[in-house]
Amino acid sequence: MTIPLTNEIHCGECPIRHRAVCAKCDSDELERLEAIKYYRTYEAGQTIAWAGDEMSFLGSVVRGVATLSQTLEDGRTQMLGLLLPSDFIGRPGRSASAYDVTAVSEVTLCCFRRRPFEQLMAVTPHVAERLLDMTLDELDAAREWMLILGRKTAREKIASLLAIIARRESTLTLGNLKGRIEINLPLTREAMADYLGLTLETVSRQISALKREGIITLDGKRKILVEDFEALLAETGDDMDGGMIA
Amino acid sequence: MTIPLTNEIHCGECPIRHRAVCAKCDSDELERLEAIKYYRTYEAGQTIAWAGDEMSFLGSVVRGVATLSQTLEDGRTQMLGLLLPSDFIGRPGRSASAYDVTAVSEVTLCCFRRRPFEQLMAVTPHVAERLLDMTLDELDAAREWMLILGRKTAREKIASLLAIIARRESTLTLGNLKGRIEINLPLTREAMADYLGLTLETVSRQISALKREGIITLDGKRKILVEDFEALLAETGDDMDGGMIA
């Protein structure tokens, strides 16, 4: 199943040091986190937790991509969130996972056992503060998705997804968001469909349509070139200037 | 516009004392909150904040119902949340409202000016802790809505909305959730449609269908009698037993 690793990464050199739940920690606090952390790796496709499962740990994604999703009895599934490096998994104070958590690519987590982490949170306000900020960001993101799911057309949904992924990649890589953009999308058509509340056929058709119209170009199946990012944004249905989130 | 009130409510007698952001405060912390709070009342239909507006305050709903919503340029709007008494408005650390906030009924807010509140939060972990819990609950609720918006049929959406409102009413009034239930729904057909990502016509048709099939009965326009709550739940598409949230 999972492949435990030794703690070969020291927090000081951790790639998500400045973005994860530990971002605001001083060296003292970091030491205490370091003492209770351990790493865990999942293969692509592996389930990290099922909805309703007890989860003995909380943690941060260090590397790779995972998804949060929920499935109706008859198999309809809805993705609820993309977990990228630095995103947090689990809810302090609640041991049952509310959702299915699945590794999309190979994923490495920095895990904290629940009890020690909760105790640590109680005495290190910097962790709780950072977690509040991150949770508020996720809430904004979830609400942005509500608008997409409830009110956007298939084409707008696709354009919005691409724009969101591009934006998240650019904050990770510091690329800029004008003109020509390259998007590495780590999702199958089916995963995109589950994100957008569409079928995979509709996703495929809409991507083909954007391609036909010259708004995007495919490079292989999983890399998308956007000729003009502004043109893509114009397809999202969003207010151009005003308050885009996440 | 707004009708400022004197601070006639003392926190000790506040109806939301044990559920709002101040729930975990000890008497010392409560005193400090008391020192910076003021009340504000909005009439039904009045806008509390527009998306993008600077908001000089944060606060709690004390009385009444408000909505969070977002609107695309062409007028399509999506409700993002219902704000009931004890719910929190605004985001610490960000002065611009991300959403439109509208009073549905007459609403009284317990407001805190932004700066003093943020300073207070930095030194009273109980406020931040409670806010984190509330935010995590809202995040779960938002994700439940994502599933409804993305994957449910019109009929399932209506049934889910009724079930959610019934559940929220029952936690406020301690009614029980079996058999015959009475739901006071404070929303117009259009507001329901904006919640569910439907048109008001579809909402009307689905409600008529549920009525025709004897699952619900209307008493006036705004009161719904559910003959058998289990039968309503069977129409939501949800897993019967497992993990319903919110």
Place this chain on the structure above:
DNA sequence: CGCCCGGTTGACTATGGTCAATACGTGTGG
């Protein structure tokens, strides 16, 4: 080589949206 997985495309269908007419309740003013 042939299978499997993921993706694309086509033909047809169904669900929900659009537009429009009608109904109903309430408050206003003649």
Place this chain on the structure above:
DNA sequence: CCACACGTATTGACCATAGTCAACCGGGCG
């Protein structure tokens, strides 16, 4: 008191968007 307007809700006819079902493509791998 009635007439009227208004906002809200219901219903119908028609239509469009996205879903369903199915065929086919292409690359990677046993």
